[in-house]
Amino acid sequence: MTTVLISGAGIAGPALANLLTRAGFRVTVVERAKGLRTGGYPVDVRGPAVEALRRTGVLDAAAEAHVDLRRITFLTDGGEPFAEIDPLTMTGGSEGRDIEVPRGLLTDLLHASTGNDVDYRFSESITALTDRGDDVHVTFASGREEVFDLVVGADGLHSPVRRLVFGDESDFLRPLGLCFAGFTIPTPDSMVREARMQNAPGRIAAIYAPDGSGLSHGFLTTTAEGPLATARSSTEQIVAAVRAAFAGSAGIVPDLLAALDRADDVYADSVCQVRMDTWSRGRVALVGDAAFAPSFPTGQGTSLALVGAYVLAGELATRATHTEAFAAYREVVRDYADLNHGLADNGAARLVPRTGEALAARNTMLTSPPEGDPAPEQNHAINSLELPDYARLARL
Ligand SMILES: Cc1cc2nc3c(=O)[nH]c(=O)nc-3n(C[C@H](O)[C@H](O)[C@H](O)COP(=O)(O)OP(=O)(O)OC[C@H]3O[C@@H](n4cnc5c(N)ncnc54)[C@H](O)[C@@H]3O)c2cc1C
Structure with a gap:
């Protein structure tokens, strides 16, 4: 049985653990925090990420907690309301399909769904990794040493696994x-x-x-x-x-x-954002924010993390070698990640106009929105990937 060590129990880590376990891998997850970080702001699951979440078996439970935000009210600098919008017109997305759920709840559901089959270790992290060609030798903060077939960094924007394997984060x-x-x-x-x-x-x-x-x-x-x-x-x-x-x-x-x-x-x-030319080296791969964080003005971080976890698990489950699987994972996800990265500059400019002129122009868009799809660029990026089927992951 192939052994996989995942660093990070946020969104990408537990989703990948869930899907790999279903496909017959033996999975260990280490998380630096003392327990699951269950609080947190609501996050969006959109487009193909909805189907990726369905494959983990927790979509229905997550959908029950859908926040269904009614409106965003914009205020003047003095706090007076001047525009009220439907949130979808700002971020894109599809009513009735996409969901918005507390980030911690999603983590909790993914963890609970495979908690007994996955070896979760809290207050633990990787301090050193040596890829020996046939396996990876890992040293943990607790002093423990172990060997795994593969290691995945799902440890967020400031990923320690990325630093150990690819170098300083300022490059990415x-x-x-x-x-x-x-x-x-x-x-x-x-x-x-x-x-x-x-x-x-x-x-x-x-x-x-x-x-x-x-x-x-x-x-x-x-x-x-x-x-x-x-x-x-x-x-x-x-x-x-x-x-x-x-x-x-x-x-x-x-x-x-x-x-x-x-x-x-x-x-x-x-x-x-995190932008990298490659998401793997040898027997180590990255997923979620660690590999391709799009930044919060895109609202797509969680969807990318779920889709990335699904594709990585699917490729590992169906390819002959991890080398082929890691290459295929990047091939499938790269354009989708790039398109979503491309939303950030406009998203940030709309959210935080930098000059009085830019703010006035943004406010005019809010009070007199143009006809048609209010978020065409976002909707294109959100839906730009058709999820591969990976029959082995469909076995629930
Ligand atoms: C303010 C804010 C608002 C956001 N709003 C949205 C939104 O509206 N919609 C949306 O989709 N996304 C949003 N996001 C982004 C979203 O939260 C992330 O993109 C998503 O959580 C990525 O999941 P991940 O699993 O890759 O990383 P994370 O959720 O960051 O999880 C990484 C995990 O790794 C753990 N870790 C870190 N270091 C170590 C270590 N050394 N050893 C072991 N574990 C470690 C961390 O404790 C954490 O549990 C927002 C982000 C922020 C900051």
Whole structure:
């Protein structure tokens, strides 16, 4: 039985573990965190990713938790509402097919569906890898040493496996010139299944209320240069930059800054894509954000992670060798990843217009939208891949 070690239990890791286990591989997953990271903002599963999720067996359970966001209200710099839109007109996607679910719930469902068949090890990570040609020798932070046939890095934007095998992340991260802080905020007023967004040139404050739980997600995003834009700053440095950018703003910003002060779950980072010429070397491959993070202005990170996991599992299950499988995986997914990467610059420009002129033009688009498909570029990229069938993965 082929043994596979996966680093990371986010979205791509548990999805790949699920699918490989169904195809008869023996899978171990190591996750740096103490347990599953079950909280988090809702993420979109769109286009072929819906079918990829179906093949894991958890689509129905995930669909029950579909957030079904009703509207996004845009506010002036002073906090006055001036436009209300259907979220699909901003991000693309298909009503009735695509779903939006809390990220942690998706992780939880994927983990629970194969938890007994997969060896999940928490508070553990890889510290060294040696590809010996016929296998990979792995040393873990716990001191344990083990040998696996294959290793997959599904350990996110700042992937440690990518660093160990391919080198420093600065060679692969493409900054979009933004940084952000995300955190929990008590839901204001009667917000349910809706978002509010307040722009000034070069910054956006957002509150996203997915349900009636009383807790929402707050995001403060601002333009960034130098280390702040290139993932070389600490959480504290990014939070300080965000605070400075929003100081003195009105509307929803004071509540967001107060929540940022109190929050114990602040997640701050620069906004980057991952672009690589290859996603594998020898017996080690990358999947999800580690290989091809498209960045959050595309809203496609989770879909790419699910599709990537499905194709990687399918190719490994059906090809004669891992070398052929890794090559075919890239061949199948590359154009889809490239097209979705291509959404980021326009997405970021729409989300965070940098000048007063650009903001006025964006706001005119919101108040007087053009006729026809409001998100043609997004819908083309979202649906640009036809999922291969991989009969061996269909056996549930
Ligand atoms: C603010 C924000 C908003 C977003 N909004 C959306 C959205 O609306 N729609 C959407 O589709 N996507 C969105 N995304 C992107 C989405 O969350 C990611 O693209 C998706 O989670 C990628 O999954 P992944 O499994 O590749 O990586 P991750 O989900 O990042 O998982 C990586 C895992 O690896 C673990 N790990 C890290 N280092 C190690 C180590 N050394 N050893 C072991 N484990 C390790 C981490 O703890 C984590 O559990 C957003 C992202 C952010 C930051």
